[in-house]
Amino acid sequence: MIPMVPKFPLAHMIDVALNWLTHNFSWLTQALSHGISAVIDVIITGLLWVPPWLLILIVAAIGWRAAGRRVGIFTALGLLFLWNLRLWQPTVETFTLVLISTLIAVAIGLPLGIAAALSKRTSRVVMPVLDFMQTMPAFVYLIPAIPFFGLGAVSASVATVIFSTPPTIRLTALGIQQVPSDLVEAADAFGSSPRQKLFKVQLPMAVPTIMAGINQTIMLALSMVVIAAMIGAGGLGGKVWQAIQRLEPGKGFESGIAIVILAMILDRVTQRIGRGSPAAGAH
């Protein structure tokens, strides 16, 4: 019986929809593409213009301030090692992509998370979409990104944003919902408007949770940026990709280890931001 039922044309329908979108919105995606790629180029050029030792010093100092001496020292040593491996340029490229993607992800995720926390209806729409976005294998996002944005860094960052935004949305919503109800009530009792309540009580109290979400977003962004090398995003992922194609395990591991080091630095430094605030001690 079952073989008789014709196949449901899911793939075809999605293709048609995407084609239609590409056709009608290419002016927008083209503009976006130009914009983003210009920004990416400027940042990469700028960072590469700074002498590596100076940049390493600055980043290590930031790490020290944000997360303590040990993280500062680790950051310095790790980056020096990457420089020594002659992987400085791909590291900067990867970092820039992560940075841009994270900024866009936060810019989208924060308001969405707030909206989901404050309105049940929004939450009912947003949360299943997030589940969908997160369960879908990451590669799949790359395919439609190409017709919209072409091969290269922009497609990579768009796919990365889609893949890495959910934790920021989720944890922003969670952080706001977790603010103890008696504090929200106290804010109400003094006649706070919903806006005042959000900015004076809910958001400040949610900072540690939101920062945890952003940290996750950064880590996901890094992993995606590496995968995105398949569509020409370059960077450290590009080196890995090259090594695979040329069957050079040594080079592959070299770049792989570089990615791990970069990941650890990003993780340690951003994990601590927001933890130092007094709200972090409360529950």
Place this chain on the structure above:
Amino acid sequence: MAKIRIEKLTKIFGPRPKEGLRMLDAGKSNAEIREAGHAVGISDVSFEVEQGEFVVVMGLSGSGKSTLIRCLNRLNEPSRGHIYIDDEDITTYDHDQLLKLRQHKISMVFQHFALFPHRTVVDNAAYGLEIQGIEPEERRRRANEALELVGLKGWSDSYPSQLSGGMQQRVGLARALAVEPDILLMDEAFSALDPLIRRDMQHEMMLLQQRVKKTIVFITHDLDEALQVGDRIVLMKDGRVVQIGTPEDILKNPASAYVERFVENVDMSRVLTAQAVLQRARVLAFPGDGPRTALRKMNDDNYASLLVVERDYTLRGTISVEAASKAVQDGLKTIEPLIEETPSIPINEPLMSIIGILSEWRWLLPVVDENNKVLGVVTRAAVLTALAENTPDKTTSAEPESEPESEPERSDAA
């Protein structure tokens, strides 16, 4: 004009309050209504609170105390009935009016402090002012004043987590006072404190009340606390008011077995005041009286001493029978030089402390008003009789009627 007038206020929790109201009107019990998926918070509560009055709401857990107080600033939306504050019906207020009311007129002190952990003490105290849109400098100044009022000068820049429970509660109080509200709502504001700090806070609250006359609605589980601070007590049961009155009213004439069970075992000496044992001063001496006149006045009434007052009843002191006799022997013209300085008490002095004073002072103890004019006297005999009469007698108050109700909670600090 009453400051707060509550009229037939009812609050039903649940998804369909209308249905709950209908069941209530049909005379269904709270339990039946609960079975149908609603909860009766309060039902048909009416009373008034005067300007400057300290009203205490008491009752067992679940009797609707919090619901009542939270209706007053509409943290709970009343299902039916009216609340008039300064003769305005706040149940009809729109969103903006409600925010104004909460910003300026009514403040709340919370049981578990509900301080903002991410703000310093002074920023906590200034929260209400910030919401009103007051400039940073002024709100800091006013918040600091409020902190000083509650004895937290110098703690402004600490965080709440660095303070003890008692101090945190005072920050909560300062936050409420800083906006200079007319009305303070306090939901078990002291119950999270240990007994000693709690006693201090009660004391400070009363001092504060004398300085800045607020209208206060105060919830407590603790009868001793209620008696200590309350001008009037509202007793609630199952969402309804069962009795309203001064502490003495309630203790002397409990309206029901429920109230009676609340009040038995109360230490009467802390509750009764000079009012209950006041006697008219039948004879008084005047500073210009001759010693013989004074002696005759004493003999007529069998007193060993007389109070001496001015013509306008301002207290001067006491003349004892020994002093008067000596004056006769020495041939003094008036008793004026022999007047002894005399302790006096206000009309609301608790019997407890009267007993203390009378153990040192053997003559008549004058009760005076705020202008030091004599209202009457208190004698040792009267105090002892009052205590004997008002000590609950187990054999008469333990009625056979037994409700399926748990014992009222009492303070463990006696």
